[in-house]
Amino acid sequence: MYLIPYFFGFLSFALLLWQFYPLIKLRSARGKYAPSLSHLLTDRQRRNPKILLYFMSPQCGMCREITLLVDSLALQHNNILRVDLFEHTNVARELNVMATPAFVLLKNGVVEKVKLGGLTQDEILKMLL
Numbered sequence: 001m002y003l004i005p006y007f008f009g010f011l012s013f014a015l016l017l018w019q020f021y022p023l024i025k026l027r028s029a030r031g032k033y034a035p036s037l038s039h040l041l042t043d044r045q046r047r048n049p050k051i052l053l054y055f056m057s058p059q060c061g062m063c064r065e066i067t068l069l070v071d072s073l074a075l076q077h078n079n080i081l082r083v084d085l086f087e088h089t090n091v092a093r094e095l096n097v098m099a100t101p102a103f104v105l106l107k108n109g110v111v112e113k114v115k116l117g118g119l120t121q122d123e124i125l126k127m128l129l
Helices: 004-027 043-047 061-076 089-094 121-128
Strands: 050-056 080-084 102-107 110-116
Touching: 004 110, 050 061, 050 121, 061 080, 061 121, 102 121, 110 121
Parallel strands: 050 080
Antiparallel strands: 050 102, 102 110
16 A cells, blocks of 8 residues: 555656657767768758758648748758658658657757757747857
8 A cells, every 4th residue: 555656656757757758869869970861952951061950740730830930941041951750760760859840950960959849930040040
């Protein structure tokens, strides 16, 4: 009878850890070299030292809303790239992206910043600066 509070405490801790696991995994990619993205980038994007990768999934409701914003920003800035998680699973796996929407900023091929979840236009532009 006295073990029940410990059991529920452990269970709640495990559920909390399960929720934050994708974020912890994504942040572990900081400072590592990104995989080869030559098949995704245009010549103009290759010359840019900073590339913002936006990982999305067509089934994600939040991704559908943010994709419109990211696409409009990509027309203005040539260093934003939308990556479908299901089409490019190898890139997502090498960067430890396990949840969407996710933003990964590459500077000279090295992961500099990572953000998981929805971002506003100002937050996306702030990542690019």
